[in-house]
Amino acid sequence: MKIxxxxxxxxxxxxxxxxxxLDGVTTNPSILAKGKGTAEEQVLQIxxxxxxxxxxxxQVVSVKYEQMVEEAKRISKALSRNVFIKIPVSPDGLKAVRSLRGDGINTTVTGVYTTMQAVMAAKAGAAYVAPYINRIDLAHGNSEIVIKQIVQTFRTYGFSTKVLAASFKNTRQVISVMEAGVEEVTLxxxxxxxxxxxxxxxxxxxxFTEDFTSRFENSNEMFLK
Known part of the structure; x- marks a missing residue:
């Protein structure tokens, strides 16, 4: 389990x-827009x-295939480490995932709300899919069912794609995806x-402290010289 x-x-x-x-950091355009400094500065500092x-x-900001691929390559080149490029689940996004996989660039398909979105992302070659737990529930879905379906489907068909669950509001939701067998969460x-x-x-x-100090002359440490 990675956090x-x-x-x-x-x-x-x-x-x-x-x-x-911690096992790493995830960012997105909204997070960077609220942070201090330019987007590039924040990413490089992390x-x-x-x-x-x-x-x-x-995550890329572009929404069209060609621009997504170009932006992903720029991000990868700018960072002197392995990075997973977050791509939104869309026709252009999945096309970009397939192209980037051919170039050896790992991707994380984000904005996942349904089991079939996750499956299609896995078939396109995504290293990760990122289901939005709390947002699924807010959109009148059932995140517990969706997560269980994704995990089970990946296991059944032998997809190497991992599940990086995102968008949590409480620890109960975190425990729920852990029970479903999710490999990673971002909080x-x-x-x-x-x-x-x-x-x-x-x-x-x-x-504990009060009991000890009242009994042992207000000392709050043991084995003092």
Missing amino acids: LMDGSDVDAFRYLNDYSP ADLLDKQQNLHV SADLLKNLIHHKETDTSIEA
Whole structure:
């Protein structure tokens, strides 16, 4: 199970990666539009922080086939590391995926709402598909059913394409896709912080410290010299 940060905030990535090693970063045009600096600066700063085992997913802005391919090649050339180019699921997008695969450029098909979109992306040669969990539910779909169908279909037909689930609003949704067998998830910095937070845990920690310091002369450490 791999967990990535969905964002471009380098400070947030450093903080989270320090105590819970992340498996990479995903960005998209909307994220970069809200970030600090140019889009290129944000992507390069994130790329510099990642080690060789951590993946980076960067999305094209173009919507037409020729422009998508050209933009994908520019992004790949600009980064001195392996990168997965995010391509929206559309006729032009899937055509671009097929072309880029022939050039040895890995792609992540994004904006996936249905099982058949995921299947067609896999057949086109995508390395990843990125279903939008919360947005599927908001669009009156059932993300739990869609995710289970995608995972099972990929296994049944032997697709090498992996599922990178995106668009989460709570940890319940994350647990649900884990139960379905999804290989990877990408989460906002705020949701990543909440993965290990529970108010009862905080209460327990406070009680441990209070009990110890009241008994041992207000010391809050053991084996002091």
